[in-house]
Amino acid sequence: MSSNRGFNPDAESFEQRPPFYIGQHDSQRHESPTDSQYGQILDSGFNFVTTPITNEHFHQRVIALYKSHIQEREHWVTERGLTDAQKANPSLPLPTVPTLTDDDTSLFPSSYVGSLIAYASPWIDLCSEDPIISDISRQVLNLELAYANFCGSRTIIIPGPRQDDGNAVAKYARAIQEAQEVGGRVNLVIHLPMYREPGLEEEVETLSDLLGGAGEGSKEVVKADAKGTEIDLFSTWDSWHTIRTVCKYSGRLFVALRIPKRVPEKDLQERWFSEPLHYLTLDKKIFSLNKAGHPSLTRHHQDLINRYMRLKNHPWLILINVGPSAESLAEAPSKMEVDYPSLSEATKAVKENRKPYAPPYNEFVDYMKYLERHQPPYSAMETPSLVSFQDWLQSPLQPLSDNLESATYEVFEGDPVKYDQYEKAVAEAMLEWKKYNRPVSSVTPETPDGKDLIVAVAGAGRGPLVARVLRAAASTNTPIQLWALEKNQNAYVYLLRRNKREWNNSVTVIKTDMREWEGPRLAGHPNNAITKLDILVTELLGSFGDNELSPECLDGIQRHIARPHGISIPYSYTAHLSPIAHPRIFADLSNRVISDPNAFDIPWVTRLFQLSYVAQKVPKHGRFQQAWEFIHPVEVSRADDFAAANGRARKYVTHGSGSMYGSSGINEHNARHCHLTFVCPTRGVIHGLAGYFESVLYKHQEEGKTPVEISILPDQIDRKSKDMISWFPIFFPLRQPLYFPQDTELEVSMWRQTDDTRVWYEWMVEVYAWVGPKTRIKVGASEMHSSRKVACIFG
Numbered sequence: 001m002s003s004n005r006g007f008n009p010d011a012e013s014f015e016q017r018p019p020f021y022i023g024q025h026d027s028q029r030h031e032s033p034t035d036s037q038y039g040q041i042l043d044s045g046f047n048f049v050t051t052p053i054t055n056e057h058f059h060q061r062v063i064a065l066y067k068s069h070i071q072e073r074e075h076w077v078t079e080r081g082l083t084d085a086q087k088a089n090p091s092l093p094l095p096t097v098p099t100l101t102d103d104d105t106s107l108f109p110s111s112y113v114g115s116l117i118a119y120a121s122p123w124i125d126l127c128s129e130d131p132i133i134s135d136i137s138r139q140v141l142n143l144e145l146a147y148a149n150f151c152g153s154r155t156i157i158i159p160g161p162r163q164d165d166g167n168a169v170a171k172y173a174r175a176i177q178e179a180q181e182v183g184g185r186v187n188l189v190i191h192l193p194m195y196r197e198p199g200l201e202e203e204v205e206t207l208s209d210l211l212g213g214a215g216e217g218s219k220e221v222v223k224a225d226a227k228g229t230e231i232d233l234f235s236t237w238d239s240w241h242t243i244r245t246v247c248k249y250s251g252r253l254f255v256a257l258r259i260p261k262r263v264p265e266k267d268l269q270e271r272w273f274s275e276p277l278h279y280l281t282l283d284k285k286i287f288s289l290n291k292a293g294h295p296s297l298t299r300h301h302q303d304l305i306n307r308y309m310r311l312k313n314h315p316w317l318i319l320i321n322v323g324p325s326a327e328s329l330a331e332a333p334s335k336m337e338v339d340y341p342s343l344s345e346a347t348k349a350v351k352e353n354r355k356p357y358a359p360p361y362n363e364f365v366d367y368m369k370y371l372e373r374h375q376p377p378y379s380a381m382e383t384p385s386l387v388s389f390q391d392w393l394q395s396p397l398q399p400l401s402d403n404l405e406s407a408t409y410e411v412f413e414g415d416p417v418k419y420d421q422y423e424k425a426v427a428e429a430m431l432e433w434k435k436y437n438r439p440v441s442s443v444t445p446e447t448p449d450g451k452d453l454i455v456a457v458a459g460a461g462r463g464p465l466v467a468r469v470l471r472a473a474a475s476t477n478t479p480i481q482l483w484a485l486e487k488n489q490n491a492y493v494y495l496l497r498r499n500k501r502e503w504n505n506s507v508t509v510i511k512t513d514m515r516e517w518e519g520p521r522l523a524g525h526p527n528n529a530i531t532k533l534d535i536l537v538t539e540l541l542g543s544f545g546d547n548e549l550s551p552e553c554l555d556g557i558q559r560h561i562a563r564p565h566g567i568s569i570p571y572s573y574t575a576h577l578s579p580i581a582h583p584r585i586f587a588d589l590s591n592r593v594i595s596d597p598n599a600f601d602i603p604w605v606t607r608l609f610q611l612s613y614v615a616q617k618v619p620k621h622g623r624f625q626q627a628w629e630f631i632h633p634v635e636v637s638r639a640d641d642f643a644a645a646n647g648r649a650r651k652y653v654t655h656g657s658g659s660m661y662g663s664s665g666i667n668e669h670n671a672r673h674c675h676l677t678f679v680c681p682t683r684g685v686i687h688g689l690a691g692y693f694e695s696v697l698y699k700h701q702e703e704g705k706t707p708v709e710i711s712i713l714p715d716q717i718d719r720k721s722k723d724m725i726s727w728f729p730i731f732f733p734l735r736q737p738l739y740f741p742q743d744t745e746l747e748v749s750m751w752r753q754t755d756d757t758r759v760w761y762e763w764m765v766e767v768y769a770w771v772g773p774k775t776r777i778k779v780g781a782s783e784m785h786s787s788r789k790v791a792c793i794f795g
């Protein structure tokens with residue numbers, strides 16, 4: 001059988017699903033596979049193979065070293081007559097593991113060493129309570145890493161701690177931190193179970209097991225679990241969190257996650273989803289046999305794997321102890337035999353359409369290939385370019401102070417969903433205008449028979465909303481006079497061109513900042529008098545709703561909206577938050593902060609993906625909570641009142657200091673504050689706040705009608721604006737990860753701050769733990785973050 005049996009790379013179905021890379025690990029393998037064994041494993045369907053770094057000879061040498069050291073200590077006691085107190089002196093020297101020799105390893109630099117994944121010795125015990133064993137283990141690890149690195153290994157898997165108590169994990173984490181230095185540029189991958197599932201423990205005996213040192217702890221835990229004691233599902237994640245924190249979220253530290261037989265609750269699956277998963281390991285023991293006697297996994301396993309495979313850097317799979325067995329590999333033909341097979345083997349091979357001496361195709365690999373083909377195909381939201389945006393940090397756009405380029409507009413225009421919703425909102429408004437016989441602003445004393453609805457698209461860009469307004473007017477048979485305003489002089493040229501070519505010059509295109517516009521001049525009026533707007537259409541929304549200064553821009557133009565019947569589309573928008581764990585972005589920002597000291601004070605626009613939500617939806621406290629709302633037009637406007645009384649040229653002044661010291665307070669009505677409580681039943685860590693927005697584009701006059709909305713909230717987008725990609729979420733980072741225990745409430749305070757010229761956000765998070773039915777204590781808090789230094793400028 002050929003090694004690509006089971007899938008056809010040319011088939012469409014293959015193209016549209018994430019590929020599986022499948023590796024082989026044999027926990028009983030003590031020697032590095034030979035060239036021909038390596039070939040046999042690949043021929044049986046695997047893409048890569050793990051290799052031990054050292055062999056049994058080295059193992060025995062280390063055991064002997066320990067034993068001789070103990071004897072040496074006893075010798076010191078007799079020879080030097082040490083008292084008990086002297087024996088207990090912690091300064092007695094520890095043994096030093098001598099350097100490797102060629103008897104200790106069969107791994108050597110070779111042409112295929114880059115495709116071998118080195119697996120550090122599982123018999124070491126970095127966590128041992130016996131200081132001699134933990135120290136020897138640390139030395140062994142360092143020797144192995146340095147040697148594997150020398151041989152050309154780029155990735156080394158290190159068996160994780162076998163227990164999760166603080167003392168053990170601290171020692172382990174300290175050893176890994178040191179190993180990172182020793183390993184040079186290699187990636188270190190810590191092999192950990194998703195949770196401590198009884199029956200799936202690492203079986204290889206450690207030095208502690210063999211030499212009677214400590215390490216009893218792990219057995220106790222297992223025994224307790226076997227007795228039915230509740231398993232702490234998050235304990236291994238906790239250990240991982242300690243290790244990577246000690247290693248400062250290094251970009252070279254990953255997880256190989258051991259998939260359990262019983263797939264745990266979603267929360268734990270999602271927690272691991274957010275971690276840097278390099279491999280998923282699947283032991284033979286977690287497979288069941290189906291009716292036909294072939295290996296299979298449960299639907300839960302399949303869903304879990306399918307979910308993890310959606311990551312941009314999706315994990316590779318390692319199958320453990322599924323063959324080919326050590327014995328069959330030992331009988332593997334030499335390269336010479338494969339290249340020059342016997343006549344009978346060559347004839348047989350041709351008949352069976354395989355390479356000479358090729359082993360049978362591994363049935364576990366075959367099954368995984370079947371799962372590969374049966375993954376859900378990529379959706380419209382998983383095009384290669386959208387996938388490439390996963391968790392990529394972008395500074396938010398500032399369309400008010402910057403002029404966008406044509407290509408940026410083109411990206412917006414690639415998403416029809418937003419425009420469909422806007423067109424629907426405008427059309428529904430026009431229909432209700434007729435139904436309720438609302439007044440139109442083309443009626444003036446001089447033009448009493450005016451029928452036209454006066455409409456403006458402000459911030460028209462390259463004109464897609466203008467086109468949609470024209471379509472809505474045509475489909476609802478509504479006569480309109482339409483203005484398109486744009487402050488970007490380059491986009492203005494494009495608008496003029498479209499007006500001539502596509503819109504028959506039916507649109508009045510004006511290059512202006514909407515806040516400076518004099519208002520619509522009425523066509524058909526003897527003096528072209530200025531009238532009011534019936535419908536003002538804008539799209540100045542950012543990922544957090546108001547973060548691209550829509551409120552400030554609309555303030556400046558709302559005086560042209562007819563009162564009381566004129567409307568703004570959008571009618572309103574709301575900002576929403578949820579605390580999240582996002583180790584990957586935290587690591588990214590930790591690197592950026594070296595060159596950009598504001599990195600942790602910037603609200604970043606990013607297609608959040610590899611995250612885990614930490615808050616649960618409970619009564620009164622959602623996972624996503626609304627921070628604040630803006631509604632347009634603003635009913636009472638100090639600025640408009642002041643301009644009406646003093647003229648628009650006069651600067652607004654007050655005798656107070658405004659909300660921000662030194663400001664006149666003109667924009668104070670656009671300041672906002674929220675204090676939200678999120679409930680976290682399980683323990684975890686947060687790295688920041690995910691921000692989203694929703695907008696009601698049109699709210700019907702008719703009672704009970706569903707408003708026309710757009711939303712990027714994960715639990716609403718499918719209902720309100722499915723497949724809309726115009727906005728990615730926003731992320732408000734925390735400078736330090738904030739760990740919290742179980743039964744915690746996270747209290748989030750956020751402000752939209754403003755002075756006379758700028759808008760920025762401030763945010764902090766506090767952690768309260770419930771310690772009794774009525775008692776909460778504060779157990780942690782972030783610092784106050786502020787984006788003032790990178791504020792959005794409107795004045």
Ligand SMILES: C[S@@+](CC[C@H](N)C(=O)[O-])C[C@H]1O[C@@H](n2cnc3c(N)ncnc32)[C@H](O)[C@@H]1O
Binds near residue numbers: 400403465486
């Ligand atoms: C997010 S883009 C939307 C463009 C277009 N309406 C669309 O939906 O594709 C916002 C547009 O508003 C323009 N804009 C922002 N503030 C403005 C202002 N105060 N006056 C006029 N145009 C403004 C920007 O130049 C930009 O073209």
